[in-house]
Amino acid sequence: MPNTLFRLQTTRSWDFLGLSPSHSPTSLLYKSRMGDGVIVGMLDSGIWPESKAFNDAGLGPIPSRWKGGCEPAEQFDPAKHCNRKIIGARWFVDGFLAEYGRPLNASGDLEFLSPRDANGHGTHTSSTAVGSFVSNVSYRGIGYGTARGGAPRARLAIYKVCWNVLGGQCSSADILKAFDEAIHDGVDVLSLSIGTAIPLFSDVDDRDGIATGAFHAVARGITVVCGAANDGPAAQTVQNTAPWILTVGASTMDRAFHTLITLGNNETLAGEAIYTGKEIGFTSLLYPEGTTLDPTLAGVCERLSPNATLMAGKVVLCFTYTSRRLAVTIAAEAVKASRGVGVIVAKNPSDGLAPCSDDFPCVEVDYEIGTRILLYFRSARFPVVKLSRTITAVGKAVQAKVAFFSSRGPSSISPAVLKPDVAAPGVNILAATCPFDPLEDNGYAMHSGTSMSTPHVAGIVALLKALHPGWSPAALRSALVTTAWRNNPSGFPIFASANPLKLADPFDMGGGIANPNSAAEPGLVYDAGMPDYIVYLCAMGYNDSEISHLTKKPTHCPTRRPSVTDVNLPSITIPSLRSSITVTRTVTNTGPPESIYWAEIKPPSGTIVTVKPHVLAFNRKTKKMAFGVTVRAVALVNTGYYFGSLVWTDGLHAVRSPLAVRIVNQAPFYSAE
Numbered sequence: 001m002p003n004t005l006f007r008l009q010t011t012r013s014w015d016f017l018g019l020s021p022s023h024s025p026t027s028l029l030y031k032s033r034m035g036d037g038v039i040v041g042m043l044d045s046g047i048w049p050e051s052k053a054f055n056d057a058g059l060g061p062i063p064s065r066w067k068g069g070c071e072p073a074e075q076f077d078p079a080k081h082c083n084r085k086i087i088g089a090r091w092f093v094d095g096f097l098a099e100y101g102r103p104l105n106a107s108g109d110l111e112f113l114s115p116r117d118a119n120g121h122g123t124h125t126s127s128t129a130v131g132s133f134v135s136n137v138s139y140r141g142i143g144y145g146t147a148r149g150g151a152p153r154a155r156l157a158i159y160k161v162c163w164n165v166l167g168g169q170c171s172s173a174d175i176l177k178a179f180d181e182a183i184h185d186g187v188d189v190l191s192l193s194i195g196t197a198i199p200l201f202s203d204v205d206d207r208d209g210i211a212t213g214a215f216h217a218v219a220r221g222i223t224v225v226c227g228a229a230n231d232g233p234a235a236q237t238v239q240n241t242a243p244w245i246l247t248v249g250a251s252t253m254d255r256a257f258h259t260l261i262t263l264g265n266n267e268t269l270a271g272e273a274i275y276t277g278k279e280i281g282f283t284s285l286l287y288p289e290g291t292t293l294d295p296t297l298a299g300v301c302e303r304l305s306p307n308a309t310l311m312a313g314k315v316v317l318c319f320t321y322t323s324r325r326l327a328v329t330i331a332a333e334a335v336k337a338s339r340g341v342g343v344i345v346a347k348n349p350s351d352g353l354a355p356c357s358d359d360f361p362c363v364e365v366d367y368e369i370g371t372r373i374l375l376y377f378r379s380a381r382f383p384v385v386k387l388s389r390t391i392t393a394v395g396k397a398v399q400a401k402v403a404f405f406s407s408r409g410p411s412s413i414s415p416a417v418l419k420p421d422v423a424a425p426g427v428n429i430l431a432a433t434c435p436f437d438p439l440e441d442n443g444y445a446m447h448s449g450t451s452m453s454t455p456h457v458a459g460i461v462a463l464l465k466a467l468h469p470g471w472s473p474a475a476l477r478s479a480l481v482t483t484a485w486r487n488n489p490s491g492f493p494i495f496a497s498a499n500p501l502k503l504a505d506p507f508d509m510g511g512g513i514a515n516p517n518s519a520a521e522p523g524l525v526y527d528a529g530m531p532d533y534i535v536y537l538c539a540m541g542y543n544d545s546e547i548s549h550l551t552k553k554p555t556h557c558p559t560r561r562p563s564v565t566d567v568n569l570p571s572i573t574i575p576s577l578r579s580s581i582t583v584t585r586t587v588t589n590t591g592p593p594e595s596i597y598w599a600e601i602k603p604p605s606g607t608i609v610t611v612k613p614h615v616l617a618f619n620r621k622t623k624k625m626a627f628g629v630t631v632r633a634v635a636l637v638n639t640g641y642y643f644g645s646l647v648w649t650d651g652l653h654a655v656r657s658p659l660a661v662r663i664v665n666q667a668p669f670y671s672a673e
Helices: 094-100 121-130 172-185 209-219 326-337 367-379 450-467 473-483 530-539 544-551
Strands: 005-008 039-044 086-091 134-139 142-147 155-160 169-171 189-192 223-227 246-251 255-263 268-272 280-286 315-319 342-346 362-365 384-387 391-394 422-425 429-432 444-447 572-577 580-589 595-602 607-612 615-618 624-633 638-649 654-664
Touching (some): 039 121, 086 172, 155 172, 169 172, 172 189, 209 223, 246 473, 255 362, 326 342, 362 367, 422 450, 607 638
Parallel strands (some): 039 189, 086 155, 189 223, 246 422, 342 362, 572 654
Antiparallel strands (some): 134 142, 255 268, 255 391, 429 444, 595 615, 607 624
16 A cells, blocks of 8 residues: 655643533543553653653553563563553554665654653653653743643553654554554554645545544544644644544643733733743833835844844844744844844734743734834833733633634535534643753643644543443544533623634534533434444445555445435534425434433524424433424525534533535526626
8 A cells, every 4th residue: 555644733721621620529530540551652752751740549450351561672671661550561663764774763853762752742742641640830930830631541642653864754554553452452443643735635545544543443443533733724624534533622721821911101911922031121112123025024033133233232123923932932033133122023823932042032913903002112212111021811801712823613624514613722732741841841841733623632532432331433422512512601702713703613623622521411313333444435435445455444335325314413514405404413422311302403594494393302222312403594695614513402511513505506607708
């Protein structure tokens, strides 16, 4: 099979998700015994086993069903580096070396031919998912508290498939081999913070080692959790879109890191930074005014160059049109090289923060605040500014939103399958890392990406699996999708960072931000298994040979091609509604045997939605019920996507399915002119 390279997608969060040890003893964290007995496999860049996050204090014996083990290799001794927390550690490099064509260390990057992590990514994701309790953790003095994973008593199996070359590269052949080993070893959950790039491979293409490996894992009851990727906020950038994968977008949480900016006129403004050095007292403020036809060019952050005559001893304000971190880095290095004392970067917010080198003050503000600072600079005779140390803001005043970088739907390969499924915290996540991480501070680092949101959901799935060991991967996903938060704890809707900031929709966050405690008791679930996924593959138009190659079993599609919209997903997406369509769904009752649910419908704009039957009555004999959802277009026009919802409620549970509909009714009219 052809080989393909994949890339790594790059404390407070569990409290935000309602899984604090100080919360009610009826929370999922306690009811699941913190994930005790569940085994989570991480396909990533390895592990730094000396980290305190992987101590096994208080853990019982390794589950007897476990068939895996730890492999001795370079600077990795199973007798020293595995314990009752790290119960498996393997590494896979042959596929990568075949593609790379050179010795592993030819790039000059440090690496170990072993499960040991030289990048920090795998250590960070592993500790986020299942890390043990570690008290008195902070990052450069901020974000102080007790660090832990979502399922701190779950066990960890490491499958190193990503190598510290060119930022982290992973081979599809190695990923497939790791899936094989993980399935044999007996993991319950697999977490992959790995992605490729648009355009996506088809679901039956072996070059998408993740979709292929995940299919076989899910067939054996293993939930596979993957990142949506970091190419947002553009539409159709979501990755890992196969319907058997649980795909995770990234959100912020109810924590922010503010740095106060005080102007000489006593106006105080809030920027964002990770700056823990000394306060920069009132000092000269500079905005590099240009003298060319475009006077703003001199103040563009990426164009700043060292100029000690101009910048020495000053705080420099600049503007950038990019959202990525590179502009901040360039500006900070230029000002620092000029003996300046700080930089204020006005930019479109990108959510993720990082300290500048040598803890140089680099504060990010939006364009509005940047313009206010600029107007002050231009009006004051001797403009001065003060930069304070970073302070941590926590609570309802800080509203969570979908992260700017989080990849968005609809899926470019199967738009009738809503992706991502859910979102979870993935911005400024404090977790363990290895000593070679450039951002490491006392064994911990703060990183952002769907790489960080993915292990949050993997940890939640581990808790749910401990509580409901008989639930299928589809049932676990359904529980998360249909109970997810669409509003912040304050009651205000969740927004999505974009250009401009907007209300979040299902293509931004799927069902919403994962809500673990509600997912533990969802009421109803939309279950699915291999027959459903075969229907999906047939509906996608793959032939019998391609599908049989994926399933490793003779498979024959029906003569009449099925519809993707009839796959039993916890959402309904209709990418091309012409007049009307009826889709079917089946729900399984997981609550009290005698339950009655009725439908509440919020139709997408331009549609009429009806449900038959409108009431579902369950009893001890009737645990599953099917229903039909008919969606009719009101106007014969072409539209973009509109969104709504179908909620089944019994007065206690609210089982919410997102609806996404695009009306495509008229062919384009081409004028002869």
